[in-house]
Amino acid sequence: MRLQQLAEISRKKLAEAGIDNSRFVVLLLAKEFLSLSGADMILKNTEEIESPLANRYLAAVERVASGEPIDYVLGFRDFLGIRLKLSHSVLIPRNETEELVEIVIASENSSRVFADIGTGSGAIACALASHIPSAIVYATDISKEALALAEENAKRNGIHNIKFIEANNIEGLDSFLEHVEVLVSNPPYIRTTDMNSLDLAVRNHEPRIALDGGEDGLDFYRKFFRHLPFGKRVYLEISQYETEGLIGLARDLRGYCYEFRKDFLGNYRFMILHPED
Ligand SMILES: C[S@@+](CC[C@H](N)C(=O)[O-])C[C@H]1O[C@@H](n2cnc3c(N)ncnc32)[C@H](O)[C@@H]1O
Numbered sequence: 001m002r003l004q005q006l007a008e009i010s011r012k013k014l015a016e017a018g019i020d021n022s023r024f025v026v027l028l029l030a031k032e033f034l035s036l037s038g039a040d041m042i043l044k045n046t047e048e049i050e051s052p053l054a055n056r057y058l059a060a061v062e063r064v065a066s067g068e069p070i071d072y073v074l075g076f077r078d079f080l081g082i083r084l085k086l087s088h089s090v091l092i093p094r095n096e097t098e099e100l101v102e103i104v105i106a107s108e109n110s111s112r113v114f115a116d117i118g119t120g121s122g123a124i125a126c127a128l129a130s131h132i133p134s135a136i137v138y139a140t141d142i143s144k145e146a147l148a149l150a151e152e153n154a155k156r157n158g159i160h161n162i163k164f165i166e167a168n169n170i171e172g173l174d175s176f177l178e179h180v181e182v183l184v185s186n187p188p189y190i191r192t193t194d195m196n197s198l199d200l201a202v203r204n205h206e207p208r209i210a211l212d213g214g215e216d217g218l219d220f221y222r223k224f225f226r227h228l229p230f231g232k233r234v235y236l237e238i239s240q241y242e243t244e245g246l247i248g249l250a251r252d253l254r255g256y257c258y259e260f261r262k263d264f265l266g267n268y269r270f271m272i273l274h275p276e277d
Pocket residue numbers: 090091092093094097117118119120121122123124140141142143146167168169170186187188189209210211220
């Protein structure tokens with residue numbers, strides 16, 4: 001099949017499936033599955049594409065047309081300059097989480113020991129470890145599959161200053177927490193009752209364990225605050241709908257003061273806790 005024909009069939013299939021920016025998606029998939037740039041797509045459009053390659057490409061188009069997020073189809077996501085391999089065991093890292101890491105890097109670049117609780121693909125841990133090379137980062141997750149992928153992502157990016165630990169929240173991490181100065185987490189924070197109203201792409205393809213925060217969306221934070229030792233600096237991603245609930249939880253937290261910050265969309269997205277002076 002000629003490249004031009006392949007591109008046209010794909011664009012039409014994606015447009016019919018209601019995929020936005022179908023032309024752009026065609027180019028993204030061509031780069032990954034045909035090793036062709038945007039310029040190649042024009043200059044080589046009369047070239048024949050061998051069947052196995054064309055079929056691999058069309059299979060990827062089919063996955064996007066069926067509603068699978070393009071990052072899973074491509075198999076990777078770039079996060080603050082780091083390419084992270086993805087699988088369905090981990091959440092696709094979001095732009096808001098890049099913002100969280102930027103806040104941490106700006107405020108904590110002379111800190112040494114960090115922990116990323118619920119590391120998923122390893123996005124936060126890898127970005128911190130790479131942008132603050134003198135840091136030691138502990139990366140934890142309750143999911144074995146996520147931890148294995150996070151470890152693979154660190155290796156792929158030549159990052160060696162992360163230690164991976166399987167753990168439930170921060171319970172039982174006392175011997176590590178003793179040395180940790182900065183805790184960062186983007187935990188599951190969607191209310192269970194809201195899980196069914198999530199975008200289908202999220203609901204059908206991203207892991208529930210990464211999203212479902214329990215009845216009020218606060219299960220993770222409740223346990224986290226209960227076990228939080230004195231004297232840490234804490235950077236949390238939060239739901240914009242749960243600030244009241246979080247204020248309620250923080251009331252029982254002795255020795256800390258806190259603030260909320262907005263993301264680039266203007267939603268309260270981050271909660272930052274510091275020891276009281
Ligand atoms: C919202 S995802 C965030 C993943 C990654 N940090 C990111 O920002 O892209 C939440 C992660 O927390 C993990 N998780 C859920 N419950 C947990 C728990 N009780 N203890 C540790 N990790 C947990 C999930 O497996 C998932 O990888």
